[in-house]
Amino acid sequence: MKNGFLVFLVSLVVLGGSWCGFVLAPVLQLGGQKQTTILNSSDLYPVGRPGMANQGLQVYRANGCAACHTEQVQQDGVACDVVLTSAGKTPLAVTNAISSLKLTGLDKGTADAAVDKINAAGGKAEIHITATGPDISRGWGLRHSVAEDFLYDDPVQLGSVRIGPDLADVGTRRPDANWQLLHLYAPQSVVNGSAMPPFRYLFRVQKIGGEPSPDALNLPKAFTPPAGYEVVPTAQAEELAAYLLSLQADVPLHDAPFTQPLAVSKP
Amino acid sequence: MSTNAKFGGASVPASRLVSSLAPPGEISSTDIDRSCCIPLLALFGGAALWLVVGSVLALIASIKFHAPDFLANCACLTYGRLQPVADDALLYGFCLPAGLGVALWLLARLSGTPLRGAIVPIVAANLWHLGVFVGLAGILIGDSSGFAWLEFPRGGSVPIFFAYLLLALWSIMIFAGRRGRTLYPSQWFLVAALFWFPWIYSSANLFLLTSPVRGVAQAVIGWWFANNLLVVWTGLVGLGAAFYFLPKITGRPLQSHYLALFAFWTFILFATWCGIPPGAPVPAWMPTLSAVAAAWLLVPWLAVFLVVWQTVHGSVRSSWNNTTFCFVGSGIDAFLLSGLMLMAMACPQISRFTNFTWFGSAETQLRLYGFFAMTMFGAVYYILPRAVGLEFPFPKLARVHFWLSLAGIALLVVPLAIGGIVQGWKLQHPDIVAFADTTKAMLPFLRVSTTGLLLMLLGNLLFFANVMGLTLRWKIALLKQFIAFVKSPLETTSASASLRRDKEVRA
Numbered sequence: 001m002k003n004g005f006l007v008f009l010v011s012l013v014v015l016g017g018s019w020c021g022f023v024l025a026p027v028l029q030l031g032g033q034k035q036t037t038i039l040n041s042s043d044l045y046p047v048g049r050p051g052m053a054n055q056g057l058q059v060y061r062a063n064g065c066a067a068c069h070t071e072q073v074q075q076d077g078v079a080c081d082v083v084l085t086s087a088g089k090t091p092l093a094v095t096n097a098i099s100s101l102k103l104t105g106l107d108k109g110t111a112d113a114a115v116d117k118i119n120a121a122g123g124k125a126e127i128h129i130t131a132t133g134p135d136i137s138r139g140w141g142l143r144h145s146v147a148e149d150f151l152y153d154d155p156v157q158l159g160s161v162r163i164g165p166d167l168a169d170v171g172t173r174r175p176d177a178n179w180q181l182l183h184l185y186a187p188q189s190v191v192n193g194s195a196m197p198p199f200r201y202l203f204r205v206q207k208i209g210g211e212p213s214p215d216a217l218n219l220p221k222a223f224t225p226p227a228g229y230e231v232v233p234t235a236q237a238e239e240l241a242a243y244l245l246s247l248q249a250d251v252p253l254h255d256a257p258f259t260q261p262l263a264v265s266k267p
Numbered sequence: 268m269s270t271n272a273k274f275g276g277a278s279v280p281a282s283r284l285v286s287s288l289a290p291p292g293e294i295s296s297t298d299i300d301r302s303c304c305i306p307l308l309a310l311f312g313g314a315a316l317w318l319v320v321g322s323v324l325a326l327i328a329s330i331k332f333h334a335p336d337f338l339a340n341c342a343c344l345t346y347g348r349l350q351p352v353a354d355d356a357l358l359y360g361f362c363l364p365a366g367l368g369v370a371l372w373l374l375a376r377l378s379g380t381p382l383r384g385a386i387v388p389i390v391a392a393n394l395w396h397l398g399v400f401v402g403l404a405g406i407l408i409g410d411s412s413g414f415a416w417l418e419f420p421r422g423g424s425v426p427i428f429f430a431y432l433l434l435a436l437w438s439i440m441i442f443a444g445r446r447g448r449t450l451y452p453s454q455w456f457l458v459a460a461l462f463w464f465p466w467i468y469s470s471a472n473l474f475l476l477t478s479p480v481r482g483v484a485q486a487v488i489g490w491w492f493a494n495n496l497l498v499v500w501t502g503l504v505g506l507g508a509a510f511y512f513l514p515k516i517t518g519r520p521l522q523s524h525y526l527a528l529f530a531f532w533t534f535i536l537f538a539t540w541c542g543i544p545p546g547a548p549v550p551a552w553m554p555t556l557s558a559v560a561a562a563w564l565l566v567p568w569l570a571v572f573l574v575v576w577q578t579v580h581g582s583v584r585s586s587w588n589n590t591t592f593c594f595v596g597s598g599i600d601a602f603l604l605s606g607l608m609l610m611a612m613a614c615p616q617i618s619r620f621t622n623f624t625w626f627g628s629a630e631t632q633l634r635l636y637g638f639f640a641m642t643m644f645g646a647v648y649y650i651l652p653r654a655v656g657l658e659f660p661f662p663k664l665a666r667v668h669f670w671l672s673l674a675g676i677a678l679l680v681v682p683l684a685i686g687g688i689v690q691g692w693k694l695q696h697p698d699i700v701a702f703a704d705t706t707k708a709m710l711p712f713l714r715v716s717t718t719g720l721l722l723m724l725l726g727n728l729l730f731f732a733n734v735m736g737l738t739l740r741w742k743i744a745l746l747k748q749f750i751a752f753v754k755s756p757l758e759t760t761s762a763s764a765s766l767r768r769d770k771e772v773r774a
Contacts, residue, residue, distance in 0.1 A: 003450045004442065004458070011459040011535065015466055015495075018539040021556065022491035023470055029550060030484040062409035064347020070623055074546045137697040145548040147483045155413035155475070156485045158547070162623040162694065163709075165702050187335070195706050197335040201342045 036148050039252040048152045049246040056243025059236045061155055063199070070159035071168045071247065075144035076133035078257070079104075080111035086124040094123035128259040129252075141169035141249055143256040149249045164196055171248040178218070180241040181233050186223040202237035205229050294381055300653040302381035303372050307654045308738055309392035310368035311647050315727075315734040317360020317399060318640070322724040325353035329717040332710065343407040351418045352406050357635055358416065358496070359427060360399045363464075364392065365643040366504040367434045370457045372650050373511055374438050377454055378445030382437070391433035398426030414485070416493040417471050424472055428465065435461040452527035456507030459535060460500055467495045483549050494542025497631060498609065501639040502534060505602060506571065508646050509595050513578050516592045517585075522577035530570035537563040541609065545618045561613030568606045575599050590665045594645025597673055601637030605630050608684070619695060625709065626687025629680045636723065637676045644668070644730060651737060657744065660736035664729045671726030678719030686712030 035044040049057070060066070082103040087094045101114045111127045118125040130136075131143045145168050150156045174180060179190060185203050187194035203217070205225045216230035225231055233241070252258045328349040331337050338344040375382050382388070402423020405411070410420040419427070438461055442454065471492035474480050480488065514521045521527055540560035543553045579586070579596065586592040608630040611617045621627065648665050652658050659665065686709050693705040 003448065004445075004454075007450070007455050007458045008462065010532065011462050014535045014539055015463060018491065018495070019466070019470065021540065022543070022553070023474060023488050026484040026487040026549070026553070027474065027480050030482055030487075031480045033482055061413035062348075062411060063342070063345055064351055064411060066413065066415075067347045067350045072546070072548050074622075134695045134697045138702060144546075147548055147550070149548065150486075151482045153482070154479050154485070156483055157413060158483070158486045160415065160544070160623065160627060161625065162690075163706065191703070193703060193707070195332065195335055197331055197339050197346055199345070200340055201345075 030147060033147065033151060035151070036253055039254060039257050043251075045251050045253065046148060046151055050242065052239050052242040053246035054152075054243075056239035056241070056246070057153060057155075057157070059202075059240040060157060060243055063240075065167075066157040066159040068159075068161065068163035068196070069165070069167045070162050071150075071166065072145040072158050073135045073141035073143070073166055073168045073249070074133055075131045075136060075256070077131075078108065079130050079132050080106045080108055081128045081130070082106065082111055082114045082118070082125050083128050084118065084123060084125050088122040088124060090122040093121040094118060097121035097123070129257050131256070131258050135166060138165075139173060140166045141172075143249070143252065143258050145249055146253060146255050148253060148255075167244065167247055169247060169249045171245040172250045175245060177241050177245055180244050181237060182217055182219065184237055184240065185217055185231060185233075186219065189220050189223045199237070202234055202240065204232045204234055206232055294379065296376060297653075297656075299375050299379070299381045300372070300650075301656060302383070302385065303375055303650075304654045304656070304741075306382065306385055306388035306392055307368050307372060307651060308741065309389050310364045310371075310395075311651060311734055312738055313392065313396035313399075314361045314365040314368070315731045317356045317364075317396070318727045319724070319731045320403075321353050321356030321360055322720065322727050324349050324356060326717070326720045326724055328353055329713065329720050332713045333717070342409065348407055348409070348411070351411060351415070352403050354416070355406065355418055356399070356403060357640070359402065359419070360396075362501065362635060362639050362643065363427075363431070364395055365647065366460070366501070366639070367395075367431070367438075368392075369508050369643060369646045369650065370461060370504060371434065371438050371441070372654065373453055373508065374442045374457055377451050377511070378441050378447075380441050380444045380446065382441060384437070388434055388437050391430040391437075394426050395430035395434075398423045398430060401426065412476055414471075414475055414489040414492075416496060417475065417489060421476070424468070424476075428468055428472070431464055431468070435465065451511070452521060452524055452531065453507040453511040455528065455531050456503045456510065459531070460503035460507065463495065463500050463503065467492050467500075483547075486547065487543060487549055487553060490542045490544065490547075495539055497634060498541060499535060499538045501634060502538060502602070505598065505639045505642045506530070506534070508642050509599050509602075510574070512591055512595045512645060512649065513575065513599070516589050516595075517579050517582040519578055519582060522574060526570055526574050526577075530567045530574060533563075533570060534567035537561075537567065541613065544622060545613065545615060546622060558613040558615065561610050564606060564610055568603065568610070571599075572603055590669060591645040591649040593666075593669050594641050594648065597669075598638050598642035598645065601633050601641060601676070605634040605638055608633065620688055620691035622691070623694065624687035624690040625683045625712070626691065629683035629687055632683070633676065633680045636672075637680060641672060641676075644672070647730075647734070651734065655737060655741050657737060657740050659733045660740060661729070661733055664733060668726045668729040668733075671722050671729070675719045675722030675724075675726055678722060679716045680719075682712040682715040682719075686716075 035046065037043065038045050082101070084094070084098065097117050097120070101117060102110075103114060106114065108127075115125045115127060133144075135141060136143075149168065150158075183190050183196075184199045186198050186200075187196040188198075206213075206229065208228055208230050212230055213232050215232050217233070219225075219231060252260065327338065327344065328346055331346045331349075342348075371382070371388065398419075400423075402419030405420035405423055406418050411418040412420060439458070442458055471488060474488050475485055479485060510521055510527055537560045541557050541564065543549065543557040545554045545558060547554055583596070586596075608626070612621050612627060612630065648659070689712070690705050690709055693700040693708060
């Protein structure tokens with residue numbers, strides 16, 4: 001049994017090695033992960049999703065939404081802008097210092113050096129950080145996704161293919177629950193030419209009895225049910241919409257810094 | 268070595284060759300083949316059924332890209348449920364039981380030991396298919412676990428786990444009772460594969476479903492599992508089978524044992540660390556380690572290439588009329604091609620354009636169907652008639668199946684791979700391409716891939732017809748035997764009388 005036992009031993013050592021690396025180590029390194037503080041703030045992140053959104057995650061899982069959507073924004077790097085906050089007592093010197101400097105689209109080191117020069121000239125400046133990369137340009141998020149974003153999710157639904165857009169920050173992008181419901185019932189009613197299948201089975205088409213239901217969807221003409229009927233979301237649809245709204249990875253963290261824009265106004 | 272003689276010329280029936288070599292008192296290979304008959308019928312029969320089910324569902328899922336409204340009112344048939352069911356039907360329904368059956372037979376053949384206690388693998392095979400049924404139905408009604416390739420709810424995962432344990436145990440017992448001490452390379456690959464699955468499947472189920480770990484550690488374990496099943500397990504079983512069938516059919520010995528063992532060592536060493544995609548929201552060392560491991564995969568890739576090249580070189584044309592050779596040979600080509608795709612996807616400059624696109628799906632399909640399923644088809648066409656002792660009812664259809672599958676997988680994978688790169692390029696240029704246009708640009712590619720799925724379905728139907736036809740033949744033969752047995756005392760009293768006389772004489 002000499003050789004046969006060797007096969008077993010080799011497999012045991014090799015697989016045991018990768019088990020320690022990609023099962024044990026992640027459990028030790030990430031399994032006990034705790035909330036982290038938001039950059040330049042004492043608030044903790046994440047705070048956990050509301051109960052309804054957590055149930056929505058189960059609807060998301062059951063219907064295999066991750067077959068088409070990712071929840072992981074990628075980022076190439078950061079661009080730093082140096083912003084003058086005060087010219088101090090020697091504005092002329094500061095102006096001179098600034099005129100010789102490039103102030104936008106810098107890397108962190110150059111930006112730090114520029115701030116030092118401005119400070120030396122007697123002014124005050126700070127650095128505004130913006131994440132860069134195609135996903136960020138698409139408005140899919142303000143920074144790349146990090147492990148903390150998924151701390152309370154079970155199961156974690158990262159997804160692997162973008163047949164539809166990334167959803168890591170969809171709650172910030174589309175904060176309207178009604179839009180989400182319309183989009184689930186008839187995607188083409190709000191996104192022209194959408195390839196997403198409709199999730200009509202998460203809704204009820206019912207006869208309007210007496211007064212119309214307050215929850216009834218306000219659909220565009222081409223998508224309305226027959227006269228006398230209304231479309232009402234089921235509990236599952238409401239939960240799924242709540243989950244989508246709860247997908248907000250929009251705070252700067254130590255691992256993924258950015259400077260909060262003053263007014264978030266994304267279409 | 269004796270390998271040359273053992274896997275001698277294609278013109279001489281292999282069974283006769285081996286049995287003529289066997290020392291006196293050795294069990295003939297025909298006996299070994301027949302001892303596996305019913306377990307193999309149970310494993311391959313169910314596998315053929317799931318293969319057809321899987322390709323029908325994959326086709327329906329694919330049609331949804333051209334008509335999002337198609338079958339949209341039924342929760343069970345939504346794309347997000349159909350796609351994983353189609354994938355799992357291929358992997359758990361076809362690939363694993365077919366691989367287990369092939370491993371069982373190969374270990375019995377290579378060990379020169381017949382299967383004993385066949386009832387256990389028969390029960391295990393049925394338990395397996397029951398588990399697959401429960402698992403697939405579970406996903407359709409919304410009980411999926413939500414982890415790719417591990418979607419089965421507990422009602423499905425527990426039966427298949429124990430069924431696997433039983434089948435692996437019986438295969439290992441055959442291996443342990445082998446006659447020769449020296450091992451043939453296929454035995455290394457197969458024994459390692461038998462050991463691999465229970466570990467990864469139990470680990471993944473324990474850490475993800477029974478007592479789930481927190482946060483993205485779940486994703487890492489999920490990727491580790493999927494990689495070890497889709498790349499390592501299929502690689503081990505597929506290569507183990509190929510390293511048996513290619514020399515056997517070409518009539519040339521495996522070139523060489525040492526290189527094959529080197530391929531085995533380096534393959535499991537590096538492949539088991541792959542799978543964490545670049546840019547994942549996990550600590551950076553994990554994707555980096557995976558990328559490094561994927562780059563090192565070039566070493567076993569070259570070793571496999573050399574082994575296969577030196578073994579089949581010069582005898583491809585003469586072996587081409589053998590259907591098993593066609594299947595296994597093109598399976599190995601797909602293995603090498605998908606290996607290149609896997610390495611490319613781990614390379615940072617390329618992964619930028621392949622990450623989150625159809626390219627990954629193309630790689631997986633090429634590996635699962637192009638490599639593994641094709642190799643298994645070849646093996647089943649070789650093994651099953653020998654195990655049952657009857658010919659396939661439509662042997663000519665096997666060749667049609669081969670061409671349909673080959674054309675189908677090419678039409679599925681090539682457009683998805685090219686389309687994936689196009690999609691990746693578009694995703695990387697948000698300033699000139701709106702997201703809706705990246706989806707639209709994929710439609711022509713998806714249309715071709717749907718055609719590919721249709722061809723694969725037709726091919727799979729032919730395979731199903733042959734396996735079921737053979738099962739039917741076997742049952743009819745069994746029935747005839749039974750009828751003959753029932754009738755025999757009435758018609759051949761003289762024969763039984765002579766038998767009785769014989770006994771008396773012996774006594």
